[in-house]
Amino acid sequence: MRTNVLLPLLISFLLIVPLSSHAHTVIIALGDFQPMFAPEGEPALFKSIIDGVYKHIPDRQVQYLYMMPTKRLLNMLNKGEADGAANIFNQAEVQGCITDPVFRYEDVVITRTSKKFKIMSLEELSGKTVVGYQRALNLLGDKYKAFMEKNPKYQEVGNVTDQARLLSQDLVDVSIGDKYLFLHSLKQIAQDKFNPSDYQIHTIFPPVYTYMGFNDQQYCDEFNTALKKFQESGEYEKVYSQFLKVYGYATP
Template sequence: MKKNTKLASYFTLTTCFFSVNLQAKNLTIALGNFEPLFSEQGKPALFKDLIDGVYTYLPHRKINYRYMFSNARLVRELNAHTIDGAANIFTQKEIQGCITQPVFAYSDVAISLKSKYYTINSISDLNEKSVVSYQRAILLLGSEYKQAVLRSKHYKEVAQPLEQAKLLSNGMVDVSIGDKYIFLHSLKNHAKNGLKANDFDIHDIFPPVASSIGFNQQKHCDEFDQALIKYKNSGKYQMVYQNYLNQLGFTQ
């Protein structure tokens, strides 16, 4: 009888060990909600591809994704520990856990029609032009930007990236301000006037901005950072960005 009891205890402990070990290998990461950087399940998403690339160097991890979270919900759910990680987080102050090294590079740029031959090499070159941008850009892009657009012919902020693509494509504004991947994705969905990605000039006038993944446990940040270094050194990290530009039709 004692032998059977010991055997049962052994199997119970072994089962618990493997159960805990299995749980330790699975992580739930929530993703943002703006295409094509993040997308619905089953659709291409640039930033998700980057995460997948990093985790190829952590084969013991199985990632369960949750899709289309607003930035506010990402922070709320992470701090409530209903998820293990959240992409994307901009500052440590937002969350109770840790953040990884910067992963997601944003590309806020000025975009103009190539046929206009505009020279835009700095933020001040936005003076005297009509400009459309995303909501709250005047608060987020710094004082130099604010002063420039206040001196512009016309300045408007809109809620939807597609609206920016339409206004610029139709010649209603001179310049659109925003992330180049989001603009090119919106343009692809607005093909009524026949304009293609290469019909536009992209002007890099803003400093780069990057965000991170936030995790509740430091060990998850640490292992991700180590894998991220390997991923970048492989050359595959930058290839993801270039491949998306190619897919969006921009080959300049």
């Protein structure tokens, strides 16, 4: 009789335990371009930011879906196949919520050190051969668009590696784009010959931020609270500094 009573209780317990542990897991889809994202086990800038935030949410486990093209990543989030997705540009992309600004892009002007350019404004790019990333004219503001449309030596390419190659081979004076993406590409094509002192970074653009997107407001709220703690701890900026050091650049 005692066995008959305990058996249903045991079965109920076994069914409940997996469900309760799974309730603490959040599934997050990641992008597919380095160094912001990377295959599992490899360092990735934006994943490191997410990891740092979730250290402040100890009862939440994170399961990542790696190297997702942007369109697939958004579809998975909006269809509920993932709880969250990284690198969302605006609310219109998602049916759920977006967080406070999380991921920082730092578009900069990069030149060869040997050219000894001092660039502190757009006007100082006048007369120079310039390569930008695809759609830079639409993304870097009206002033940039108006200025570059008057420059017959301006071009845009669809691959950051092409930008790095053009500058490294001295085929252009200036490359414009995110410094982490550019330095990663430059290191990939130069390999052992990569020397960061051969290049100079000029900061003339304000940073641009993207967001985490979630399909549940609770996830957005807890992420925002943890993000603030992560930033206030100083660890947020430390992640960006550490990734610059990978490319041989010291930070202030």
